[in-house]
Amino acid sequence: xxxxEKAIVSIVEVFEEYAGKDxxxxxxxxAELRDLIKTELKSPEFKDKVxxxxxxxxxxxxxxxxDGEVNFREFSQCIAGLARGYYKKKHGNEERRGRGRDx
Amino acid sequence: xxxxEKAIVSIVEVFEEYAGKDxxxxxxxxAELRDLIKTELKSPEFKDKVxxxxxxxxxxxxxxxxDGEVNFREFSQCIAGLARGYYKKKHGNEERRGRGRDx
Numbered sequence: 001x002x003x004x005e006k007a008i009v010s011i012v013e014v015f016e017e018y019a020g021k022d023x024x025x026x027x028x029x030x031a032e033l034r035d036l037i038k039t040e041l042k043s044p045e046f047k048d049k050v051x052x053x054x055x056x057x058x059x060x061x062x063x064x065x066x067d068g069e070v071n072f073r074e075f076s077q078c079i080a081g082l083a084r085g086y087y088k089k090k091h092g093n094e095e096r097r098g099r100g101r102d103x
Numbered sequence: 104x105x106x107x108e109k110a111i112v113s114i115v116e117v118f119e120e121y122a123g124k125d126x127x128x129x130x131x132x133x134a135e136l137r138d139l140i141k142t143e144l145k146s147p148e149f150k151d152k153v154x155x156x157x158x159x160x161x162x163x164x165x166x167x168x169x170d171g172e173v174n175f176r177e178f179s180q181c182i183a184g185l186a187r188g189y190y191k192k193k194h195g196n197e198e199r200r201g202r203g204r205d206x
Contacts, residue, residue: 004143007113008186012193014107026194040107072190076183083111083182087175090115091129 014040015075027069030055033062041082049085050078117143118178130172133158136165144185152188153181 001009018036019028028036037052050058062070062078070078104112121139122131131139140155153161165173165181173181 002143007110010110040105080179080183
């Protein structure tokens with residue numbers, strides 16, 4: 001498997017590991033999401049993005065369908081957002097260049 | 104770094120590697136995207152999802168802002184989509200369960 005494929009598989013495995021802790025195995029509850037963030041997102045690069053002490057807000061932000069839990073679709077969007085944050089931090093706003101130009 | 108953080112960093116690095124091949128280093132051109140797909144997404148689990156022989160279609164699908172290239176935001180959404188496909192294949196449509204149910 002390539003590096004990119006391994007990354008995709010890892011994202012799925014981490015979700016499965018935490019979502020699988022209670023009966024609703026295809027969703028992250030409040031407690032599972034807090035656990036996941038506390039354990040898996042504690043490096044300085046990612047730590048400030050999602051705050052486990054503020055899990056209610058994080059949950060509201062991620063839980064797009066408002067069912068009180070985070071499903072894999074919602075989780076994958078969160079990870080994409082974290083990746084964008086990391087990319088932007090590394091590159092500034094280059095991402096935008098080439099579109100509007102004079103800035 | 105945790106497994107999840109490493110996965111996020113890998114996604115950024117793969118994008119940088121391929122997007123960096125031409126002058127427009129923050130975007131994947133047609134050729135760069137084809138290269139990336141051919142090299143990084145060839146395992147059977149992912150192969151059918153994006154077809155390098157049909158790069159024009161893939162590009163149209165990913166290039167949400169229609170500037171002819173794929174920026175990191177568009178790429179991260181693609182990866183989230185691939186992860187969802189992989190998750191669904193593994194779990195069937197469980198993801199949906201729990202929504203319709205009255206709880």
